[in-house]
Amino acid sequence: MFGSEPVAEQTATDKSTASSDAIANQTIADAVASGVIQTSRPIEVSSDLFKLRFDESGAVITRAELLKERQEADWTEVGLIGKILGNKAPELRNIVLFDVSPSRAYVAQTGLIGGNFPNHKTLFKYSGTQEGTKIVGDGKNQKTVATKTVVFTARTGDVTVEKSFEILQGHYGINVSHKIINNGDTQISPSVYYQLTRDDGKPEGESSMYYTYTGPAIYTNETKFKKIDFSDIEDKPETVAREDDGWIAMIQHYFVSAWADAPGAKKTEHEFYTRKLDKNLYAVGSIVRIGSVAPKSWTSTNAVLYVGPQDQARLAQIATGLDLVVDYGWLTMLAKPIYSVLKALYDAVGNWGWAIVLLTCLVKLILYPISAAGYKSMARMKEVTPRMKALQQQYGNDKPRLQQAMM
Template sequence: MGSDIQRALLWILFGLSAFMLYDRWEVYNGRPSFFGAETQQVATTEAPKNEAALPSQSQTASLPAEAKTAVKAEPIQVETDLLKLSFDPEGAVIIGSELRKEKQTIPWTDTGLVGMILGNKAETPADVVLFTEQKGRTYLAQTGLIGGPYPTHKTQFKLVPGPLKMADGQDNLTVKFEGESGGVKVIKSFTFERGHYGIKVSHEVVNNTASEIKPSVYYQLTRDGEKPEGESTMVNAYTGAAVYTDKDKFQKVSFSDIADGDKDFQAKADNGWIAMIQHYFVSAWVPTQGVERENYTNTVGEKLYAVGSIQQMDTIAPNSSKTIEATLYSGPQDQTRLDAIAPGLSLVVDYGWLTFLAKPIYWLLSFLYGIVGNWGWAIVLLTCIVKAILYPLSLAGYRSMAKMKDLGPRMKALKEKYGDDKQRLNMAMMEMYKTEKINPVGGCLPIALQLPVFLALYWVLLASVELRDAPWIFWVTDLAAPDPWFILPILMIITMVIQFKLNPTPPDPVQAKMMAIMPFVFGIMFIFFASGLVLYWLVNNILSIIQQYVVNKQIEADRIKRQSN
């Protein structure tokens, strides 16, 4: 009975690993993942190219056409300690952004042993690019006024003279643009703060007409539906829009939903934000909280999608002005930074269906990282803490396995006695288990308790930008990528072999052979897993070996003591 339980457990673990590998293969071939994180879906629906209508407003207004003019002015370059930005004078639109502290991920097939075998050479990684209007890609941050013939993101703006580069020792940089239409002037100000990706964007609206006006400001993110350039095809991460309000919380709005006109989110609110999400990075508009706004999504061209929010301003008297502010965040999904920008913004970090467990694990990992200053050692400490917490529950399992190993000769004798009579053999084994006070399924408990933590850590490594390119020691330079030299999977195979040696050997030769090859099957599976995940399982195996060895010695000492008496 014990060997049957052990075999079943091994097949469960094998099936789980095989399924996860198969899931990665499905993602690689462009199919959706079983785990629920959506891959980007590129719709073929085309919106009319002459207009991108917004939701119904009291002004019955609409945004201007997305069609580009034949002749464009040179982009205006702005540089801070974290960002290199390009502004289009037409609309004062952000059409380019490079994250100076974030580098493109080097494909793991270009590094280590795989790179040597394939003859690939890793190139110096370029900066991560978010906003862009090059190489057939479109990703823009746009703003403007509606409710009248006012300046929009298609109006020609002029740069207000001033510095465009944050100097050493300078903590803030403000870049201003002016545009006018219909007697209304808009002064857009972009204020950057050293060490922050959040940009304060203000619109000062000057009414130079002879009558009162009551315009609305729109904040819009426009993006094509393609997967981010350089993203691994083995990663199944959500790419698309999102809307957050206090009432409905975090709502994903995929590109296919936008194309189909599905608006399963709260349109009218006085709080929240809108965003475009991709793996590890996010761009989000956070309008002034406590002010009524209307959230919307639209197709604005062929495979071109927009998400935005409209806020109505107070009435502006003739020859007077009013200012409204918002925050534009465009950078890594650093949860500490995001929480400081707006409530709920850290929810863009997608931990899938195990969020309830992954969040605490991420918090604990972050706490440990704050102590040791290395994410790899934080994972090692996390494993030790999890093992310590689960040890009282696992101890019974270790004792059962140790006693079953100690009863190996008696089990073999029973098999020889009853031969192929499975029923009588099982009855005799169960009687022996009862007499020796052994729980035959107790050996499943140590591994079963680790599986939820293992899966949650899998999501933490997949989604947390803090672990992206995070080194451990020597050859492990990215805990979120597979081990380029296969050292961790090999060590894991060795520890699994030792574990199986410590456990009772099934009397059935076929089962014994199957158990002998299992470590190598798992090792091959884990070659494709993030090295941080393999590190967790390796340390867990080492600690399990120590615990099982100690328990085995105790059981053996008890047996010798009984025999001596």
Template sequence: MGREVQRALLWVILFGSLFMLWDNYQVYKGGKSFFGAPEQAQTAQADQTASIPAPAPAAAAQQTPEIQAAAPVKEPVVVTTDRMKVTFDLQGARIVGTEMLLFPQQADWTQVGLAGMILGREPAKDLGNVKLLEAVPSHTYVAQSGLVGGDYPTHADEFRLVSKQLSLDGGDKLDVVFEADKGGVKVVKTYTFKRGFYGVDVSTTVKNETDKAIAPQIYYQITRDSSKPAGDNSMYSTFTGPAFYTSEENFQKLDFSDIRDKDAKFVEKTDNGWLAMVQHHFVSAWIPAQGESRLNYAREVSKDLYSVGTLITMKELAPGASATDAATFYSGPQEQARLEQLAPGLELVVDYGWLTFLAKPIYWLLDFLYGIVGNWGWAIVLLTCIVKAVLYPISAAGYRSMARMKEVTPRMKALQDKYKDDKQRLNQAMMELYRTEKINPVGGCLPIFLQIPVFLALYWVLQGSVELRGAPWILWVNDLAMPDPWFVLPLLMAATMFLQILLNPKPTDPVQAKVMYIMPLVFSIMFFVFAAGLVLYWLTNNVLSIAQQWWINKTIAEERAKRLAKQ
């Protein structure tokens, strides 16, 4: 009975974990979760202080002019740095394109390797580089800024390009300057690019050339439709949408549907933080200067087109006076070390799901190991060894129980035959046998149970960390964040599972024994669609477990032989 409970618990844990991952995938593909639709997370809105008069954020946001989804780029201005190609439009001096020169677009895993051969799918010959911002008829994703509060230049007005040089070339810094005049107000936008930096420092200088004082407000916003990014992996359930960060409520993600239904909850009035548009592995974010009072907003500007932004009131400008507001616009990969340096909390756009508390330390350890070995695959192998070493005392106790159980299997079978008509007496005899032989009937489950949180956390690390995107290991494994294109790792894992079954006690029930031998095949099929790095972790864990179990079996057999020799 004890051994059957152990087996049942073991498979329930494993199947439950795998089912959770599979259910997550089904939701991403457009299906319904087995557990039903999750409730929308409610985030508290910042208290509005009555003593501070201010226009309602939603009303203030309506001052910013709208832009239609298919608005063409009239006069593109292309700036090239060592890391990206940025396209501006003279209409508003808005950023309408960011191409990641160091991140090529990836083919879906079903288009390469054995899966591609079986399905007859081939990737396009030239997938190009990853593009974040775009302004094309089928997709709108742009960054805008401008002035409101009067007849001032906005992102819908024409600007002039002042700068002549549009390439970083061998330099470390490049300023690209645009100018516009409207209503007696002159606006100069200076975009500063730096070598090795995906961000752009944006300086907006406003000069009052009228004969009256003015009090303009400057806005920074990102406008995007709700479509998934091009090349989004079919195996990953990832968030695409806006996010705000403030010290009041920290990180708050917004669903496009909530913005459309005017149900989005976020901190509106604040003097800190940033706003972003998040997608798998990449992010675009406006980071205004900290300490400026601002009003955050989110709205649907037209059908399936959404804007999130912040509105900042500048100081009053007397005739002839000028003022400058500074912000940073980042559009690039979610590299955690880089994001942490840019702004507080910006690294939170790397979504590790509900296991963030465990996934972040695992990523930190992986990154540390990668710094030593220079290969993410070997870093995963070392991580597995470390986890195995930490859990060694617990797993060793479990394996000893299993080894002793294997030796007493004939005696257990004899007891089952003897008391087959008396379940109560059989249970008593089995418990007495366990006490005599110092066997914990569920001891073998604990090592696997403790591995499950690490397994799930590593799943989120492989899914969310851009550092592992396209990371090779050896030979045929050229992307640890994607499934093994030739299914070699899942098959090797099945082989190691089969060896583990041979080392463990054989079930006395013939049906259960057959099921045990079928399980490696079932698991190998399920692991075909998991990231290669995840399968590598489990394969390494199995190999170490086999070595540990073999050694313990050998030790216990020798101890028993010595005891029998003394009798």
């Protein structure tokens, strides 16, 4: 159903002599854009925000249920009469982003390219889930949070990859690391790819009353924020840019998944792309060059996988420009600061309803001088209206004398 080309492999000679351009061409044409979504033994891990299902095939998250986010009620399924009669809308379930099911294909994939290395089709071994704590934040905002780290390992040829997913309490950003061990006698130069693969179907639970954007987005320092419709990918399979920074995302109404560099990560070349993998199946990805790994040594690379609501404050902490996925349209200049004030009020009172009431009062207070001037103008008009009517009756159709009298 989700088939595509197999991941290409290289010989040891190829691995040591391939140019960067050759590797780049191989990655997009053969390796990264493989649309195979395989499943094997599932491993479930829960936190305060997530219920995640991992799969040993590729060591990927195949299901991400957001425990504190519920679907919107779609009253079109009940109808106006049903609503008047008090009929209940369908039961609201938790939002599910990543999912592999008969009706949905949506996963986050990673792997190595540039040689015979573990990738998103390799069978990994689940090594366990480690619980611990971690200090997050800066200065006075520092706090200790609980963590769960899910670890998978795989070996292909002379290369071992240890892939870890660190889940932090209260955070929608999952820290993903790849420890790459070169067990061989020759130097290797792999690249790591981060990919979001999704079908073009409408998100479950989304209202049919209005249109919202669902699809990929890419942000680079050069081109900034760019949405790419699934239909555009159909017409132009590859959209490639090379930058030293940026991120990729898959957007839907109110929610987003995104791959971004870990905070403080060394800037290195990124290659961004979009690709149609199969019928109704598309991918957006980023290829990051790791550099050379000497024989009998190792290196590591880190990234953040955000899976959650389009919360501007949270998104801005993950990566520069990631908060742009919150689309206000042409009202951005006005709506963005208003939302910031609304969020501050919510943080103060802890209730969105009261936050909206306070915001309304604040807006009315700010606009009071304009409103007051309008009321004064209306009062003056009310005073002069009887006099104007009297003059109109007195002078009739003699407009020059009427105008002179009114002046």
